Amino acid sequence: MAKAQIGIIGGSGLYQMPELTDVEEVRVETPFGDPSDAFIIGTLEGVRVAFLPRHGRGHRILPTELPFRANIYALKLLGVERILSASAVGSLQERYAPLDMVIPDQFFDRTRARARESTFFGDGIVAHISFAHPVCSDLGDVLEESCRAVGVNVHRGGTYLCMEGPAFSTKAESNVYRAWGMDVIGMTNLQEAKLAREAEICYATLALVTDYDCWHESHDVVTVETVVENLNKNVRHAQLVMREAVKRLQGRPRACECGSALKNAIFTAPELWPEATTKRLEAIIGKYKKAD
Numbered sequence: 001m002a003k004a005q006i007g008i009i010g011g012s013g014l015y016q017m018p019e020l021t022d023v024e025e026v027r028v029e030t031p032f033g034d035p036s037d038a039f040i041i042g043t044l045e046g047v048r049v050a051f052l053p054r055h056g057r058g059h060r061i062l063p064t065e066l067p068f069r070a071n072i073y074a075l076k077l078l079g080v081e082r083i084l085s086a087s088a089v090g091s092l093q094e095r096y097a098p099l100d101m102v103i104p105d106q107f108f109d110r111t112r113a114r115a116r117e118s119t120f121f122g123d124g125i126v127a128h129i130s131f132a133h134p135v136c137s138d139l140g141d142v143l144e145e146s147c148r149a150v151g152v153n154v155h156r157g158g159t160y161l162c163m164e165g166p167a168f169s170t171k172a173e174s175n176v177y178r179a180w181g182m183d184v185i186g187m188t189n190l191q192e193a194k195l196a197r198e199a200e201i202c203y204a205t206l207a208l209v210t211d212y213d214c215w216h217e218s219h220d221v222v223t224v225e226t227v228v229e230n231l232n233k234n235v236r237h238a239q240l241v242m243r244e245a246v247k248r249l250q251g252r253p254r255a256c257e258c259g260s261a262l263k264n265a266i267f268t269a270p271e272l273w274p275e276a277t278t279k280r281l282e283a284i285i286g287k288y289k290k291a292d
Ligand SMILES: CSC[C@H]1O[C@H](OP(=O)(O)O)[C@H](O)[C@@H]1O
Pocket: 010, 011, 012, 013, 054, 055, 063, 086, 087, 088, 089, 165, 186, 187, 188, 189, 224, 227
């Protein structure tokens, strides 16, 4: 199996990383089905990086349909320890202008609980990870430094509200989210962050602001046309930030607790773990299982 140290999940508009060299296209099978697409694994700044277009090549998968578990499990199987996610977001506050970048430090779930995959557990093994701080702050530091190095207008911190979609919000919803103090809005990152934590992989988001959602007096409605136009203006910056982040991560030891997130989270005693579930979750719970 091919291996990589860093995963990059590209969202709307970020469908490739042009500077990868020694590229191989790798399809990964997982116990949770097929990932969104084949991974493009290549070398960037001397580091093996696995790139995945979240919505598949040609943007064919709705946020609700995303195979979140397969995507994160596949990255685990590839040996990835850190995930950098790029995502298009709407701004819910005047201070985040289109073309700015935000590195959120919180998520707020407005997806429909049953519609989306958000845990690897169940089927006889119960785990409750801590999720008070859903983003790896060390990885967030690196993204922030990288944005500054590239010269991007970056905001550190803020809450990413994850809505179900696929329709954009109504004006009433948008105004309520603003009143709640939410900062940016998107449709994809919350489940990824949860599953990455369960898989003990560091996760941080580079949110690319594309629009003012629909609350703003001078913008009124969001359209895919506006989003795409601003993404196209910003995609090169996003690629440069990712490259800079990978460069800064090379040789940097993990200075966080993401790598042991499951240590005190699995409730079910190892002697009670059903064999099939234990086997299915081998890549993430293997190190915690009862010695034979
Ligand atoms: C194309 S606009 C809405 C779409 O864009 C964002 O996708 P991603 O997070 O993958 O960049 C948003 O979450 C929606 O899926």
